[in-house]
Amino acid sequence: MLDEPPGAETVGKDPEAVRKLIEKIEASVRLDHADRDAIIALPYEVRHYSRGAAMVVEAEPPHVCAFLLDGWASQQKHTDDGKREIVGLMIPGDFVDLQNIFLRKSDHEAQSLTDTSAFAVPLRALQDLVFDRPAIGRALWIDALVAASIYREWLVNLGRRDALARIAHLLCELARRLERTGLIVEAQYELPLTQEQVGDITGLTSVHVNRVFKKLVSQGLIVRYGRMIEIPNLGALGAAAGFDATYLHLDQMLDRAD
DSSP: OOOOOTTEEEEEOOHHHHHHHHHHHHTTSOOOHHHHHHHHTOOOEEEEEOTTOEEEOTTSOOOEEEEEEESOEEEEEEOTTSOEEEEEEEOTTOBSSGGGTTOSSOSSEEEESSSEEEEEEEHHHHHHHHHHOHHHHHHHHHHHHHHHHHHHHHHHHHHHSOHHHHHHHHHHHHHHHHHHTTOOBTTEEEOOOOHHHHHHHHTOOHHHHHHHHHHHHHTTSOEEETTEEEOSOHHHHHHHHTOOGGGGOTTHHHHOOO
């Protein structure tokens, strides 16, 4: 059994979790039977994390890599005076901490934003899989490179866009990512983020975030039903944000060049 962190509950094996991981990897590369068998043979546990639980601890050596099955999680950093910056969001189908696969210590923390479940595999087993099965290694490389592309875009968003564009851009990005995983229905999705958390992503105060959401609603760019976000016209919201989805590399899932 793997070490179980506080706030996590191990629920054992689940063939459906393995299927989801194979589906994730096959979205970007072609796997043969031996590749799939190697994934099926991985030692793993399905873990449930309560909301707010630590999934990765900063400055600690990582031991497992988690693949998110359900729920949302965030990557974040803190300043010396305790201020938080959320530097990444993970939704179902994302790896929580793939960048730690070959690092001795984590340079950030990851936290569950909702109740979540994840496929947790020991790092050593994942390292062996990468070296032994080149197609799987390539898929994980692609995933890490796309994550780095998103980080770059978030840096531009934070440093060069105004408040309305920052939040509009975030909403556009989430819409496209959720669309890819089938979690957006009729231009609507649930946004399980508080105004404070949105502010920690966009560098704004909670008050400013509230004002921007009201402005987006008044301009007809979004409709809000509690935590539900409806985007009547993604093109119009994207124009307000200066949004270009190229950085998400969504075509990577379609080409699967070999």
